[in-house]
Amino acid sequence: MMCRIMRLFFIFIFTLFYGFGFSASAADLPDLGDVVGIDDLSPARERQIGEQIMREIRRDPALLDDPEVEEYINRLGQRLVAASAETGHSFEFFVVKDAMLNAFALPGGYIGVHTGLILAAQSESELAGVLAHEIGHVTQRHIAQLIGKQKQVGMVMLASVLAAIASGSSRGAEAAVASGTAGAMQAQLGYSRTFEREADRLGLQTLEAAGFDVRGMAGFFERLQRATRLYENNAPAYLRTHPLNTERIADMENRVMSMRYRQVPDSPDFNYVRARLRVQSLSAPEAVRTLAGLVKGNPDDVSLRYGLALAQLRLGHLEDAARTFDELQRRAKPSPFIAVLSGELSLARRDADAAVNTLIAARKAFPESMNTVYALANAQIAAGRAQDAERDMRRAISGRSSDVRLWGLLARANAALGKRTAQHRAQAEVYVLQGTYRAAVDQLELARRAGDGDFYELSAVDARLREVRAHADEEKRSARRRN
Numbered sequence: 001m002m003c004r005i006m007r008l009f010f011i012f013i014f015t016l017f018y019g020f021g022f023s024a025s026a027a028d029l030p031d032l033g034d035v036v037g038i039d040d041l042s043p044a045r046e047r048q049i050g051e052q053i054m055r056e057i058r059r060d061p062a063l064l065d066d067p068e069v070e071e072y073i074n075r076l077g078q079r080l081v082a083a084s085a086e087t088g089h090s091f092e093f094f095v096v097k098d099a100m101l102n103a104f105a106l107p108g109g110y111i112g113v114h115t116g117l118i119l120a121a122q123s124e125s126e127l128a129g130v131l132a133h134e135i136g137h138v139t140q141r142h143i144a145q146l147i148g149k150q151k152q153v154g155m156v157m158l159a160s161v162l163a164a165i166a167s168g169s170s171r172g173a174e175a176a177v178a179s180g181t182a183g184a185m186q187a188q189l190g191y192s193r194t195f196e197r198e199a200d201r202l203g204l205q206t207l208e209a210a211g212f213d214v215r216g217m218a219g220f221f222e223r224l225q226r227a228t229r230l231y232e233n234n235a236p237a238y239l240r241t242h243p244l245n246t247e248r249i250a251d252m253e254n255r256v257m258s259m260r261y262r263q264v265p266d267s268p269d270f271n272y273v274r275a276r277l278r279v280q281s282l283s284a285p286e287a288v289r290t291l292a293g294l295v296k297g298n299p300d301d302v303s304l305r306y307g308l309a310l311a312q313l314r315l316g317h318l319e320d321a322a323r324t325f326d327e328l329q330r331r332a333k334p335s336p337f338i339a340v341l342s343g344e345l346s347l348a349r350r351d352a353d354a355a356v357n358t359l360i361a362a363r364k365a366f367p368e369s370m371n372t373v374y375a376l377a378n379a380q381i382a383a384g385r386a387q388d389a390e391r392d393m394r395r396a397i398s399g400r401s402s403d404v405r406l407w408g409l410l411a412r413a414n415a416a417l418g419k420r421t422a423q424h425r426a427q428a429e430v431y432v433l434q435g436t437y438r439a440a441v442d443q444l445e446l447a448r449r450a451g452d453g454d455f456y457e458l459s460a461v462d463a464r465l466r467e468v469r470a471h472a473d474e475e476k477r478s479a480r481r482r483n
């Protein structure tokens, strides 16, 4: 199955090549409007295009909505970015629910990774290697260069693919992409060999500078290639967009030989994240069965025990989950993953006060973890301490105003406190960040009519309403332009 995000990815590339001549597909196209200036794609414009694609992606159910996985992949990504040669770009990493092995860079430093790839990586260094390669494409501005080079791609091929995508059927799009014509198209879309080698070279440097095992990159790519033989025409998406050959692998291996050998253990977080994804990829009873079997075979692996407790909690087997959790806590080092799970378990057992206490301690112990902040607010609301949650969220938002989860929790805290103006105002910001301006306008209008705001609050609502309405009108206008 080709997920909608992959389709968006292709649509984005087609749109960049050809601008907006395809009204038939307008409904499905991200609005790139007049930002598409092919000859001169400045970094600012690139970022703008990337942001517009991300607005679509944020509304997509295929985007993984798991704050713990998200925090992990961003921490790993930012660690690599900090170690990369060039630091002028800003980066955001996100995870797509898709079993296909894939990772991709959008314009503007947005890097997506499929859950399938995280699960297929045999070490954290392997996963880091793929991210480092993508970071290399971004810092070298390969996307912008590629766009300049590829203008001559045949219109007919493009039209057939676009028509299939516009039909809204992912099967149609998939079929078109899989067909010979589209296959040829895709080969042209793939990054050129030079770009691949450059991304490999920079990726390896980044990987080494960030303290990972440099063999991870070549090893993973080699396994991907071996797997390709089994896939035949149905190669993993990653190989279609990042063509791989023996020469590339040999190149990487030569470079690795001249680098310092270093064995790097995986971080516990890497294993917790994989346990989460594994549990999520199975039905609740299946997950319990599978993880219980794995724990039996690997009694010392704390991440499997973590996964089992998570699976038991999901299935509603609270006593089993509590027992598994006690054993986990005895064996594992303290971690935000364990604290958040402990909080969830307490909430499920209707002991919200215990959840609050655990999470207050965790927030002190792990000040850099946003997940303990979210989980604490959630527990405070459940424990009838919405006032505390409201205060904490406002404080947190002052430093992270684009964090959609904080705004969502602020809205919930205000709802629990019966402050309706503040509730709708916060909910409006959730919709703004998700790019659904119409819904944000509705919330601000509700805030105005709620009747419990003071003069200052209402003036602020009015000012925000004017701004958001302008965005909503602009959105409507560009939709009309496209039709």
Ligand SMILES: [Zn+2]
Residues within 6 Å of the ligand: 133, 137, 191, 195, 196, 199, 241, 242
């Ligand atoms: Zn590549």
